[in-house]
Structure formats: C-alpha cells, structure tokens
Amino acid sequence: MKVAEFESISKAARALDMPVSTVSRKLAALESDLGVSLVRRTTRRVTLTSQGRNYFTQCVEPLTKLQEAEHVLTQTQSKLEGTLAISVPMMLNQGPFIDFLSQFSKQHAAIRVDLYITNAYLTPVWSRRSWGRVCATWSRQPTI
Secondary structure, eight states, rough: OOHHTTOOOHHHHHHHHHHHHHHHHHHHHHHHHHHHEEEESSSOOOEOOOHHHHHHHHHHHHHHHHHHHHHHHHHHSOOOOOEEEEEEOOOSTTHHHHHHHHHHHHHTEEEEEEEEOSSSOOSSSSSTOOOOOEEEESSSSOOO
C-alpha cells in the first residue's frame, strides 16, 4: 500500500521503517503470489499497472477499516480501568498521600480506588470477605 501511495519503494521503506530490500522483496513476493505485475519499476519511480491500480483500489477500504479496528483495540488496552485496593497506615490518612490519591482518581476515572486505612499488617493476598473493617471506599471524592 505504501509503495502505491508514495510511488517509490525507498519512500515506502522509510515510512515503514524497513530496509528498501525488504520492501522490494515483499512486493515481489506479493506479485508472485497474485501472478500479476502490480507496478512498473524505473530507476526514479514506481507506477501502478492497471492490475496494481485495481488491487490498490480494492484494498484501501478494508485495510483502512482494519487499521481503525487496531487503533480502537490498542486505545482500549491502554486505558486503565478496574478496582485498585490500597491499604495504608493511619499516618497516611491526610496530606500529600490523600492529595495524590485525589489527583489519581481525577486522571483515571475508570479506576475505582478502595482505600483501607489500618495499622494492621496485611498480607499481599487477602480476600475482601475476610477483611472485616473497610475504613473508606474511594470513588471520585475522598470519604474521609
């Protein structure tokens, strides 16, 4: 697609961050697989053949939709969401930590922060059912 867009194998290679030889080999392999010549090569330029133009026209829309779908998927993967349970000692019940947590909640609205304030030692793995006393549940604003 990039070769057709730029009408140049070297420009396509730069855009794809690939060696020119790799792009040229992939183009030759595609032409071999399809059994047609997609481009006419000269020393200065690459032009689409009529079959190449038809192939490019047919591929543009599906490939654009595929790129859009990949973009949506990667965007949703990079979005933080879920529940974050934090246990802190009583001394962090104020000041910079609470300010930090408030800012974090504003920046990551899809994350629910459950804040447990206790001086008791908690193991890294614990069940909410076995935890008897929830000191605070954090939504967007602190409840303490």
